[in-house]
Amino acid sequence: MIRIEPRNAPGRLMTLGVPVLSAVIALALAAIPLALAGADLTVAYGEMVKGVFGSVFAFSEMLTRATPLMFTGLAAALAFRAKLWNIGAEGQLYLGAMAAVAIGAGAVDIPGIFLIPLIIVLGAAAGAAGMAVPALLKTRFGADEVVTTLLLNFIILIFVQMMLEGALQDPMGLGWPQSAPILDQGMLPQLMPRMRMHSGLILALVLAGVAQFMLARSVWGFRLRAVGENAAAARHAGIGVNRSLFGVAILSGGLAGLAGVSEVAGLKGYLTADLSPGFGYTGIVVAMLAGLSPVGVVISALFIASVFVGADSMSRAMGVSSYLADLVVAMSLLCVLVGGFVARYRITRSKPAVAAA
Template sequence: MIRFEPRSNVSSLFAFALPVIAGITALVLAAIPIAAAGGEVFAAYGHIFKGAFGSKFAFSELLARATPLIFTGLAVSVAFRAKLWNIGAEGQLYVGALAAVAVGTGAISAPAYIMIPLIILASMIAGGTLMLVPTLLKTKLGADEVVTTLLLNFVVLLFVQMMLEGPMKDPMGMGWPQSEPMTSAATLPKMFARMRIHWGLVIALVSALIIYIMMKRSVWGFEIRATGENVSAAKHAGIPVTSTFIKVGLISGALAGLAGVSEVAGLKGYLTADISPGFGYTGVVVAMLAGLSPVGVVVAAIFIAAVFVGADSMSRAMGVSSYIADLVVAMSLICVLISNLFVRFKIRFVRPKKTPLVAKGEA
């Protein structure tokens, strides 16, 4: 039989290696569906790699794809650290984008150095406020935040559709349900000519750094970690658990809201109801691959973005359905979950004892 023995200390190299192994395992497992779909496996991996890293342009696409994932990954990792199960990053992204559009499409005209902080602030407030609702429902009324955040995603998406077909619809949009374009002052500039990578990436990296410092060096970080470890112990130690949850909810929602402004003001220039192909949900995978560490989130987001960008180009070249990317992402989540087991436990294979009393209880 198999026995789990708790590990007391985990070497950081080991803790770093496991998610990498998990990600690679998921990529290798993708060979099965690729082969089942009639694709040539080695050629497919070649296309994936070339599609993600093959050229300067490809790499820029990859970083543009990684940017929203860094934000949502950070949002999830902060929340999960406190065991606040925020699965609503998708909805928070959309309200963030909506707020950015409300402020940045001409309602206010000001120079860029005012507009950009303004739209960023608006999206953070919107995302944070949206997450405040399930957080308060949890702390005040005891309603499970997993379900409420998940359900709010659908509500928000419908609300965005409503706004884009109604008051916020672009009159010049040829009838498409899309917002007016962001004014040039409210646009995050591109970093290089003719590439889609934009300054949202820098904001994402700075956010990761700030969250890293907050979690490691501040009282808030300590309170968040303590609440996540053991709520009742934290309460006993005098940590204000309720206000910690509220803080975490606000920070987490604000981070997801940033993903929205970055997509709207950096990449697309206007808002549509399909601006996010599930960045919020993928953020959960990013955060788990990162072991909830803010620096890890950056690495994990780049990995997941590589899978998406690479799989897209492989799909175009070989005709294997691009849902393969979602499959790899889902499998990496499951693989990294399993690998967590190796962090927490030493796994020993031991021969079962032959005493009849014990043998009866074996399963």
């Protein structure tokens, strides 16, 4: 008979080992579709590694790709720590990007030292506002935030498309559904000449560090953890559960909004409806792979960005589909979920009348 029993406490080795092992297994499993596509496996994996570590430019491209994932990963990690399931980072990202172009593309013409902070603050506020609605619906009426945040994504995306053919459309854009470009002084500074890597990365790293510190050391983090781990006991102990949830919702939405700001004001310069290839959703995988730890988010964002960038370069070199990257990311999430289960429970076989371990 097979029984599943909870483990006493998952050790440090488990909490670190499970995500790493999951990532490795997911990469290894990618060999199956690669082989089916007829590719030479050693060459394929070699191209993948080269695509990330082959040159300074390749590496900077990976960091550029990791930047929005760090923001959306942090957005998911913080919300999930409080058991607030924000699936709406994708929509909040677009709200942030929209605010960035609304203010940055010529609405005000002020020096960059004022314009950049303004864009960042308004972008974060727009993302926060996007999450405030579902949070309010949840704390006031008990509406399931999984449903509301997920569905809001589609509403927001269609709203963006409408704005890009209306109020926000670039008058010089020959009728393309895209916004006017952000003023030069409003763009986040590049980090290296002739590389696309921008200072949004620095902002993401700083925020991850701050989040890590605040979670562990501040009263705010204490409340957040208590609410997430046992809301009933937190409430009993006098912690304002709804207040904590609302606070983390605002923060989570703001971080997702910053992902949009960083993409639009750091990389693209203008807003189109295909700004994000699902950064909001991938952020959930990033957060889960990181075990909801802010510093872990940085590492897992780097891993997932490497998979994307590496697979892109491999597909260019070998002519296999770049959808392989999505496959690896999805499989690593599944591996983490299974791994997390294995870390928390032990599966034992017991035979009649034989002493079990």
